[in-house]
Amino acid sequence: MSACDELSEQPRTSPTRHANRLQGRVNAIVLALAICLSALLALNGCTAMRGPSWRLTSRRDELDILQKYFDPRVIDKYNNKYNEADKRAFRDEVINGQVHVIDLNYADFVHSLSEDSSTVNLGTDIILLAFNSASMVATAATPKTILTSISAGIAGTKTSVDKNYFYEKTMPALISQMSAARKAVLVTIRRGLMLPTDEYSLAQALIDTDGYYEAGTLLSAIADITEASGATAAALDDELRELTARYQLDLPGRLLRRFCKPDGSRIDPANQAMLRKWMSNNGVANVSTSLFIYGDKYSDARARAVHDLHLNE
Amino acid sequence: MERTETLTYVPDNALADVVSDFESDGAMVVTTRQPDGNWTVVAYFSTMPPETK
Numbered sequence: 001m002s003a004c005d006e007l008s009e010q011p012r013t014s015p016t017r018h019a020n021r022l023q024g025r026v027n028a029i030v031l032a033l034a035i036c037l038s039a040l041l042a043l044n045g046c047t048a049m050r051g052p053s054w055r056l057t058s059r060r061d062e063l064d065i066l067q068k069y070f071d072p073r074v075i076d077k078y079n080n081k082y083n084e085a086d087k088r089a090f091r092d093e094v095i096n097g098q099v100h101v102i103d104l105n106y107a108d109f110v111h112s113l114s115e116d117s118s119t120v121n122l123g124t125d126i127i128l129l130a131f132n133s134a135s136m137v138a139t140a141a142t143p144k145t146i147l148t149s150i151s152a153g154i155a156g157t158k159t160s161v162d163k164n165y166f167y168e169k170t171m172p173a174l175i176s177q178m179s180a181a182r183k184a185v186l187v188t189i190r191r192g193l194m195l196p197t198d199e200y201s202l203a204q205a206l207i208d209t210d211g212y213y214e215a216g217t218l219l220s221a222i223a224d225i226t227e228a229s230g231a232t233a234a235a236l237d238d239e240l241r242e243l244t245a246r247y248q249l250d251l252p253g254r255l256l257r258r259f260c261k262p263d264g265s266r267i268d269p270a271n272q273a274m275l276r277k278w279m280s281n282n283g284v285a286n287v288s289t290s291l292f293i294y295g296d297k298y299s300d301a302r303a304r305a306v307h308d309l310h311l312n313e
Numbered sequence: 314m315e316r317t318e319t320l321t322y323v324p325d326n327a328l329a330d331v332v333s334d335f336e337s338d339g340a341m342v343v344t345t346r347q348p349d350g351n352w353t354v355v356a357y358f359s360t361m362p363p364e365t366k
Contacts, residue, residue, distance in 0.1 A: 244319040247351075249327060257334070267337050288356065290334040291318045294327075 059104065066104075069097030078202045091202045092193050098209045099189065106182070106216040113171050174221045181215035181224055243287060245295025252302035253293045255311045260289060278305050316358050323352040 074094050081087040189208045192200035214220050258264075260272045272289060279285055284292060284301055292298050306312050318340070323331050328344065331354050335342045340356035347353055 242317050242319070244321065246321050247323040247327065247331070257330075261334070261337070265333065288318055288335065288338040288340065288358065290331065290338050290340075290356070291320060293334065294320055294323075294331055 059108065062104065063101060066097050066101045069094050069101065075202060075206075084197060087197045087202075091197055091200075091205060094202065095189060095193060095205045095209060098206075099186070099212060102209065102213045102216065105213075106178075109216070110175055110178075113175065173225070174218055177221040177224050178216050178218070181220060182212060185212040185215050243291060245291055245297050247294050248296035248299060249294060250299055250302070252299070252306040252312075255306050256289075256293050256302060259309065259311055260293075274309065275305065278308060318356045318358070320354045320356075321351070322347070322349075323354050325350075325352070328352050328354070 074090075078087060078090050078094070081090055185208060189205065189212060192205055192208060256275065260267055260275060262268055262271070275289055275292075276285075279287065279289070279292060279301075282301060282304065284298065287295070287298070292302065318335075320331060323344075332342050332344065335354065335356040338356070338358075339360075340358050343355045343357070345353045345355070
């Protein structure tokens with residue numbers, strides 16, 4: 001048998017068989033990956049689902065007991081108290097009960113936003129995408145369709161990672177803002193409870209507990225952060241609007257003035273544009289060239305400008 | 314956006330140059346004599362400098 005015959009004897013595989021083989025291998029890989037991720041999720045999920053083990057009563061039972069403090073009739077009961085001592089004791093009990101309920105809910109809320117929770121979400125997303133890709137691959141007819149399915153899975157996974165990454169990075173800032181805002185309202189409540197009822201009535205205290213609840217919401221935290229950044233921007237705008245410096249004409253200042261006004265009275269537009277460009281590139285763009293030349297606070301920058309523009313040669 | 318720049322302790326002999334330079338930058342300038350004899354120059358600009366617009 002010649003070499004040519006040997007070669008011709010080897011089994012020929014059609015493109016369809018190639019596709020089937022490739023499909024089988026890819027199926028096996030994707031399914032193995034999905035199983036591994038499922039196992040990881042199961043382990044990780046256990047951590048996320050684990051609640052505080054020290055509680056003797058369930059959260060539901062605890063909240064049921066405290067429900068009485070949210071009865072709309074508390075105001076009537078309060079008004080029916082005849083002496084200050086009873087009124088004050090009743091007010092304090094209702095407000096402390098409400099604050100406790102709000103604290104319990106807030107603790108659950110923050111727990112649900114915890115890092116473990118977002119990790120589980122990421123794991124769930126990836127597994128979902130892996131199974132979707134696996135099912136698409138299993139029904140795909142051509143290698144091109146198989147590869148398209150895999151790339152869709154990878155792209156989807158990346159989107160999921162990005163989304164969860166930003167969630168993970170943003171949430172601590174929002175939780176921190178909520179905690180700070182809650183403390184501020186709680187101080188108001190605690191101070192109020194030290195006052196007699198004619199100075200801090202139950203109605204006023206109930207309004208403050210509503211504020212305490214609101215301070216622990218994401219919407220409130222986002223609004224507070226937006227407001228704070230707006231105030232900072234406004235302060236910076238004011239700073240930009242009003243610049244003050246003390247007169248100090250040094251050698252670099254003289255050189256720069258001669259550079260901008262070579263004849264002492266008329267501006268050389270090209271030179272002034274060069275100086276402005278230098279100022280813009282060196283963090284002094286918000287100042288006029290005049291204040292830059294004469295202001296004491298710009299003396300170091302002037303010296304650097306003279307050096308960079310080669311004006312002292 | 315309107316903004317102001319204030320230069321304090323400008324001596325007599327530099328006042329004309331300082332005022333002229335601020336006006337060349339497009340400002341409306343107001344000068345005030347300080348108790349120590351120097352000048353305070355306040356330049357009012359109607360816009361930000363060119364590179365920050």
